[in-house]
Amino acid sequence: MPSNVHQATCSAPVNIAVIKYWGKKDTTLILPTNDSLSVTLDQDHLRSVTTARADASFSNGDRLWLNGEEETIKDGGRLHRCINEMKKLRQAKESEDASLAKLSEWPVHVCSENNFPTAAGLASSASGFAALIASLAALYELQPQVSSSQLSRIARQGSGSACRSLFGGYVAWQGGNSPTGQDSLAVQVAPQSHWPELQALICVVSDAKKGTPSTAGMQQTVATSPLLQHRINEVVPNRMKSISDAIQNKDFDTFADITMADSNNFHACCLDTSPPIFYMNDVSRAIVQLVEELNKASEQEGNGKLAAYTYDAGPNAVLYAPKQNIAKILATIRHYFPNADFDDTFGLLGKGANASHRGPQEALGLPSDLPASFNKNVILVHEAGAIRRLIHTQVGDGPRLLERGAGKESLLGENGEPLRLQRAKRA
Amino acid sequence: MPSNVHQATCSAPVNIAVIKYWGKKDTTLILPTNDSLSVTLDQDHLRSVTTARADASFSNGDRLWLNGEEETIKDGGRLHRCINEMKKLRQAKESEDASLAKLSEWPVHVCSENNFPTAAGLASSASGFAALIASLAALYELQPQVSSSQLSRIARQGSGSACRSLFGGYVAWQGGNSPTGQDSLAVQVAPQSHWPELQALICVVSDAKKGTPSTAGMQQTVATSPLLQHRINEVVPNRMKSISDAIQNKDFDTFADITMADSNNFHACCLDTSPPIFYMNDVSRAIVQLVEELNKASEQEGNGKLAAYTYDAGPNAVLYAPKQNIAKILATIRHYFPNADFDDTFGLLGKGANASHRGPQEALGLPSDLPASFNKNVILVHEAGAIRRLIHTQVGDGPRLLERGAGKESLLGENGEPLRLQRAKRA
Numbered sequence: 130m131p132s133n134v135h136q137a138t139c140s141a142p143v144n145i146a147v148i149k150y151w152g153k154k155d156t157t158l159i160l161p162t163n164d165s166l167s168v169t170l171d172q173d174h175l176r177s178v179t180t181a182r183a184d185a186s187f188s189n190g191d192r193l194w195l196n197g198e199e200e201t202i203k204d205g206g207r208l209h210r211c212i213n214e215m216k217k218l219r220q221a222k223e224s225e226d227a228s229l230a231k232l233s234e235w236p237v238h239v240c241s242e243n244n245f246p247t248a249a250g251l252a253s254s255a256s257g258f259a260a261l262i263a264s265l266a267a268l269y270e271l272q273p274q275v276s277s278s279q280l281s282r283i284a285r286q287g288s289g290s291a292c293r294s295l296f297g298g299y300v301a302w303q304g305g306n307s308p309t310g311q312d313s314l315a316v317q318v319a320p321q322s323h324w325p326e327l328q329a330l331i332c333v334v335s336d337a338k339k340g341t342p343s344t345a346g347m348q349q350t351v352a353t354s355p356l357l358q359h360r361i362n363e364v365v366p367n368r369m370k371s372i373s374d375a376i377q378n379k380d381f382d383t384f385a386d387i388t389m390a391d392s393n394n395f396h397a398c399c400l401d402t403s404p405p406i407f408y409m410n411d412v413s414r415a416i417v418q419l420v421e422e423l424n425k426a427s428e429q430e431g432n433g434k435l436a437a438y439t440y441d442a443g444p445n446a447v448l449y450a451p452k453q454n455i456a457k458i459l460a461t462i463r464h465y466f467p468n469a470d471f472d473d474t475f476g477l478l479g480k481g482a483n484a485s486h487r488g489p490q491e492a493l494g495l496p497s498d499l500p501a502s503f504n505k506n507v508i509l510v511h512e513a514g515a516i517r518r519l520i521h522t523q524v525g526d527g528p529r530l531l532e533r534g535a536g537k538e539s540l541l542g543e544n545g546e547p548l549r550l551q552r553a554k555r556a
Numbered sequence: 557m558p559s560n561v562h563q564a565t566c567s568a569p570v571n572i573a574v575i576k577y578w579g580k581k582d583t584t585l586i587l588p589t590n591d592s593l594s595v596t597l598d599q600d601h602l603r604s605v606t607t608a609r610a611d612a613s614f615s616n617g618d619r620l621w622l623n624g625e626e627e628t629i630k631d632g633g634r635l636h637r638c639i640n641e642m643k644k645l646r647q648a649k650e651s652e653d654a655s656l657a658k659l660s661e662w663p664v665h666v667c668s669e670n671n672f673p674t675a676a677g678l679a680s681s682a683s684g685f686a687a688l689i690a691s692l693a694a695l696y697e698l699q700p701q702v703s704s705s706q707l708s709r710i711a712r713q714g715s716g717s718a719c720r721s722l723f724g725g726y727v728a729w730q731g732g733n734s735p736t737g738q739d740s741l742a743v744q745v746a747p748q749s750h751w752p753e754l755q756a757l758i759c760v761v762s763d764a765k766k767g768t769p770s771t772a773g774m775q776q777t778v779a780t781s782p783l784l785q786h787r788i789n790e791v792v793p794n795r796m797k798s799i800s801d802a803i804q805n806k807d808f809d810t811f812a813d814i815t816m817a818d819s820n821n822f823h824a825c826c827l828d829t830s831p832p833i834f835y836m837n838d839v840s841r842a843i844v845q846l847v848e849e850l851n852k853a854s855e856q857e858g859n860g861k862l863a864a865y866t867y868d869a870g871p872n873a874v875l876y877a878p879k880q881n882i883a884k885i886l887a888t889i890r891h892y893f894p895n896a897d898f899d900d901t902f903g904l905l906g907k908g909a910n911a912s913h914r915g916p917q918e919a920l921g922l923p924s925d926l927p928a929s930f931n932k933n934v935i936l937v938h939e940a941g942a943i944r945r946l947i948h949t950q951v952g953d954g955p956r957l958l959e960r961g962a963g964k965e966s967l968l969g970e971n972g973e974p975l976r977l978q979r980a981k982r983a
Contacts (some may be wrong), residue, residue, distance in 0.1 A: 359785075364782045393832045394783065397825065397827040398824065400827060401821050401824040402820075405844060405848075410841075414834045417834075418831075421831040421832075
């Protein structure tokens with residue numbers, strides 16, 4: 130592969146909101162009805178990786194592959210807008226420095242892959258668009274003149290919550306007031322290093338019993354829920370301030386209170402939609418009840434809360450907890466929800482990090498160090514597989530530049546098409 | 557039995573709210589945070605029956621038996637308040653007419669029974685307190701000088717929603733503004749005869765998978781839900797007006813829209829509580845999705861909505877529908893939820909009224925007259941017994957005086973104790 134190839138490969142993280150984004154006031158620019166705030170998760174465990182290459186010889190314009198499937202870049206569509214905005218930033222740079230290659234005039238090929246399967250039940254659009262923007266920013270050498278917040282404004286137009294994946298740590302998406310979206314962007318509330326002890330346990334919940342999935346979404350809530358306006362005007366502004374303070378103070382109890390209340394408030398607005406939108410199922414609710422009981426019992430001993438739950442637009446729970454509580458929470462979850470596959474990324478079960486524990490497992494007893502007043506009958510032991518998979522991760526950093534040029538990290542082959550397609554053809 | 561016994565036996569109906577009552581501003585007087593509105597159901601199918609007797613010779617003070625179990629009448633408790641308020645009304649009457657027996661000074665024995673088992677999943681406190689008040693009002697010969705609205709004010713202090721069971725048809729509980737509760741009472745919005753075609757199908761949902769039941773209730777929502785205030789101040793007042801108009805106009809589409817939206821709004825406030833309160837389960841939600849799909853498909857054919865769902869503080873659905881839609885809805889429910897016991901009170905299945913259809917039944921096909929665009933896959937066919945029981949009933953009348961004196965309707969024996977206890981002793 131020629132060494133003068135114009136290419137960059139970046140990875141970007143998943144983020145899980147603790148103050149939820151639900152509702153757009155502009156569906157084209159993706160301007161949200163309220164601010165939101167998220168925790169960036171560790172790319173060592175969950176990430177999107179994207180290679181972007183600019184080449185004057187590409188003859189079919191801009192092209193993009195996602196997990197090996199080519200996506201159409203529709204005129205005026207989200208991909209088109211993002212790539213064009215990035216080209217404009219490059220163009221501005223080129224117009225200031227005539228010695229630069231005119232990359233902005235060349236077509237780009239983009240290849241993006243997620244390291245987590247759809248089966249993980251995690252939305253990949255946030256990490257995906259963040260990796261797209263990060264790799265184009267690296268390709269075009271836009272930083273540090275262009276800030277990550279400026280980049281987040283572009284990622285936002287791909288997928289709203291993608292803007293928050295442009296930063297590590299604790300990240301706010303300021304909804305902004307401008308009709309052009311100039312001030313609708315992400316800012317870092319605190320870096321990962323400020324409060325690195327926060328970990329996450331993702332509970333991937335089986336949703337096998339569902340019929341036809343609902344097609345209703347956030348704009349249906351905006352149009353029909355009388356409660357959403359109150360959420361937007363009163364509830365979220367207060368919580369943004371309080372949870373930012375809790376993060377500054379590493380005050381897990383307050384962080385947990387607000388996180389759980391806001392998840393419930395968001396799902397309440399979904400339920401208040403006509404027709405109602407249901408994301409949580411009976412298993413989701415059982416996890417809520419279990420966490421509430423764990424917290425109540427811990428508080429009765431004069432200790433703090435053990436964990437906080439939050440649910441996005443699906444049945445999966447994400448549990449946030451300080452590192453020292455995770456083993457206890459994990460064991461409790463595995464008792465009530467047998468047979469979940471477990472990605473033991475931190476070696477909690479004592480068999481080395483990154484072990485996977487799959488398939489049938491013995492009925493597990495409850496951990497011996499639960500608070501004394503914990504009510505064992507708060508929920509029943511569920512049928513095997515009610516939680517399909519457990520993923521243990523932690524707060525993480527922002528997008529990473531993996532490679533400049535076309536080396537071993539490249540997802541694109543010499544011909545500018547995905548390597549995995551070429552490998553598949555050879556096999 | 558002596559014929560000069562001072563006794564009355566009354567029955568009172570169940571009511572199911574379409575604008576929900578949730579939250580008290582005074583927990584002793586039971587003053588609600590918002591108005592509510594209900595449909596009274598037919599006593600031919602679901603009722604509480606109460607015999608009240610006053611006798612100077614009763615030597616252990618006031619006593620009350622509910623379904624054969626004696627209840628303690630605690631000083632200052634709800635039963636005590638209700639009986640005392642009724643005695644005061646009698647006393648006022650006696651003070652105006654010296655020829656009247658001084659019943660207000662005599663102890664009362666009260667025996668109350670519900671004709672529906674706990675298994676029906678219906679709250680019995682509304683019909684029970686309404687029957688208590690109605691039977692004491694008949695015993696004391698208070699009506700018509702004391703109006704049903706005045707009686708409802710007393711029933712309200714027993715169980716809030718009981719005040720609405722003092723009327724038949726369509727009934728509003730006006731929350732009122734007075735701190736004494738003088739203006740917190742029920743009024744009839746329209747009699748049963750105004751819109752007699754409205755029928756109900758009660759779907760008793762299995763809740764076998766629940767762990768420890770939640771003890772949190774409406775006052776937890778008042779204390780912690782930021783959305784409830786908006787419901788109280790904005791949502792309910794608008795809906796009370798609109799649904800009253802819809803009832804006046806026999807406009808089922810609007811009635812259904814508001815009924816479903818208010819059920820969802822109420823459960824949204826429960827979910828917005830800390831810790832969250834969940835009443836609906838996966839089966840409840842599947843019924844919602846089925847009804848929403850039936851309505852959408854019917855509207856796509858240019859017809860009106862077929863049914864409206866509403867959920868009280870539990871997983872059971874009550875479906876309201878015009879009489880002509882019930883057979884279609886019933887057959888659809890029985891297709892997706894096999895093996896429900898069915899109380900065929902109207903002889904819909906062609907085997908005579910009041911037949912019961914129990915135990916395993918063949919998998920039932922969908923009815924042939926569903927709207928063409930109905931999506932059969934909106935939900936899956938559930939496991940047998942997911943809905944345990946179906947009860948078909950209709951809008952009904954208010955409390956009935958079954959008997960004055962001690963005849964064949966009496967629940968009390970000659971000795972002033974429940975007949976069913978005497979029968980049980982003899983057996």
